[in-house]
Amino acid sequence: MFALVDCNNFFCSCERVFNPQLRGKPVVVLSNNDGCVIARSNEAKALGIKMGAPYYQVRDFMQEKGVAVFSSNYILYGDMSRRVMTLLSEYTPDFAQYSIDEAFLGLDGLGEGEELVQYARQIRERVIKGTDIPVTIGIAPTKTLAKVASKYGKSYKGYGGVCMIDTEEKRIKALRSFDVADVWGVGRRHRELLYGHGVRTALDLTERSESWVRKMLTVTGVRTWKELCGINCIDLNDLPAKQSICTSRSFPDRGIYKKEILVEAVANFAAACVRKLREQHECCCRMTVFAYTSRFSSEQPQSVIYQQVQFPTPTNSLHEIVGKSASVLRNAFPVREEYGYKKAGVILWDMVPDEGIQTSLFDEHNRVKMAMLQKAMDNINRKNGENTVRLAIQGGDGAPWRGQRNYVSPSYTTDIRAIIRVNEGKKIGD
DNA sequence: TCTGGGGTCCTAGGACCC
DNA sequence: TCTGGGGTCCTAGGACCC
Numbered sequence: 429m430f431a432l433v434d435c436n437n438f439f440c441s442c443e444r445v446f447n448p449q450l451r452g453k454p455v456v457v458l459s460n461n462d463g464c465v466i467a468r469s470n471e472a473k474a475l476g477i478k479m480g481a482p483y484y485q486v487r488d489f490m491q492e493k494g495v496a497v498f499s500s501n502y503i504l505y506g507d508m509s510r511r512v513m514t515l516l517s518e519y520t521p522d523f524a525q526y527s528i529d530e531a532f533l534g535l536d537g538l539g540e541g542e543e544l545v546q547y548a549r550q551i552r553e554r555v556i557k558g559t560d561i562p563v564t565i566g567i568a569p570t571k572t573l574a575k576v577a578s579k580y581g582k583s584y585k586g587y588g589g590v591c592m593i594d595t596e597e598k599r600i601k602a603l604r605s606f607d608v609a610d611v612w613g614v615g616r617r618h619r620e621l622l623y624g625h626g627v628r629t630a631l632d633l634t635e636r637s638e639s640w641v642r643k644m645l646t647v648t649g650v651r652t653w654k655e656l657c658g659i660n661c662i663d664l665n666d667l668p669a670k671q672s673i674c675t676s677r678s679f680p681d682r683g684i685y686k687k688e689i690l691v692e693a694v695a696n697f698a699a700a701c702v703r704k705l706r707e708q709h710e711c712c713c714r715m716t717v718f719a720y721t722s723r724f725s726s727e728q729p730q731s732v733i734y735q736q737v738q739f740p741t742p743t744n745s746l747h748e749i750v751g752k753s754a755s756v757l758r759n760a761f762p763v764r765e766e767y768g769y770k771k772a773g774v775i776l777w778d779m780v781p782d783e784g785i786q787t788s789l790f791d792e793h794n795r796v797k798m799a800m801l802q803k804a805m806d807n808i809n810r811k812n813g814e815n816t817v818r819l820a821i822q823g824g825d826g827a828p829w830r831g832q833r834n835y836v837s838p839s840y841t842t843d844i845r846a847i848i849r850v851n852e853g854k855k856i857g858d
Numbered sequence: 859t860c861t862g863g864g865g866t867c868c869t870a871g872g873a874c875c876c
Numbered sequence: 877t878c879t880g881g882g883g884t885c886c887t888a889g890g891a892c893c894c
Binding site for chain 1: 859860861862863864865866867868869
């Protein structure tokens with residue numbers, strides 16, 4: 429049996445931990461650039477605010493309804509996630525974090541039936557007590573069914589946050605009233621396809637043949653189909669190393685027209701990729717640099733820049749990767765500055781461990797010196813915060829390509845200056 | 859005026875081989 | 877009129893996830 433532990437409305441819940449007056453009130457969190465709604469409290473969902481809604485379209489409505497609005501604060505969410513995951517991992521050795529707010533727990537040998545439900549309740553209470561983040565737990569013989577169970581656990585208060593599908597009767601009953609579009613692994617396109625063939629519920633899907641499912645949804649669909657039937661076939665434990673590292677952003681207003689401003693932005697994305705690359709002690713062999721105009725404005729002239737770079741030897745050198753990202757972008761940039769680039773990014777591929785790199789015959793000297801320089805930079809930045817020392821091409825903090833973050837909360841748990849202060853003469857909780 | 863970011867997996871099709 | 881067959885490798889694009 430597996431348990432899926434899922435934090436409820438995670439980003440909103442994180443904001444509430446340090447803002448108790450927001451409890452019971454509608455809260456939303458916005459995407460980068462304050463662009464879209466990406467998290468909603470139950471109260472905000474009840475108001476009809478949709479996931480992914482552009483902020484400008486719902487701003488007035490939300491103001492009218494007194495919705496609390498936050499820019500996303502990934503430093504805070506990442507740290508709260510780490511705390512939740514640390515607690516969860518203490519309950520079983522078979523633990524797999526699936527996303528920032530979800531984890532699967534293998535429950536073999538931990539009991540069965542009501543025993544398991546009681547155990548899950550303990551876990552849930554421990555997380556709530558330790559982090560103040562509410563979670564829901566779904567238990568079932570496969571991960572896909574555990575996802576189904578957790579959705580029921582969220583929809584019905586009566587479950588007390590723990591829902592288990594452990595018998596054939598419960599499985600049939602649960603799938604019969606479960607929209608096939610809500611099944612883990614069925615997205616927008618497949619939903620249309622399935623509806624078109626009369627498959628409306630998860631149970632409908634399980635009643636089709638394997639060959640039919642394979643034809644419609646390919647082999648990944650067959651895995652989902654088996655999992656819904658109770659056959660466990662999604663393994664998360666041997667998670668392979670990451671295959672790519674990406675940093676990208678959308679830009680405010682109409683985008684960036686000026687070549688050198690876009691170069692500065694891309695240089696910063698490349699630097700962020702290098703930071704991630706070095707943190708996982710790897711080098712990369714290939715890089716993609718891309719930039720494109722808005723897909724929403726049909727009147728504006730459109731342009732797509734997409735450049736692939738192969739490095740002669742695997743590298744994690746800041747100078748080499750950032751320098752190359754800037755030079756390929758300059759080369760690919762149209763002669764006239766007539767396009768408003770709305771989004772750009774850098775992707776690193778083909779990673780290898782950073783030990784035992786075969787270097788080229790001719791660059792040995794330079795490579796050693798650069799490695800020493802970069803080690804010094806890493807040390808300074810680790811102590812004083814990222815980008816304390818940076819390349820000149822990365823520019824300053826007030827760069828025009830940095831987007832809006834008008835409603836950002838403090839980093840309560842990671843910045844000593846943002847620590848909560850309890851004032852004398854006031855009651856705790858005020 | 860304004861529309862997120864970071865990933866994975868699978869498949870089709872092109873380039874290449876003999 | 878008519879132009880092989882069987883294979884590998886790579887990549888772009890589409891679908892999905894949170």
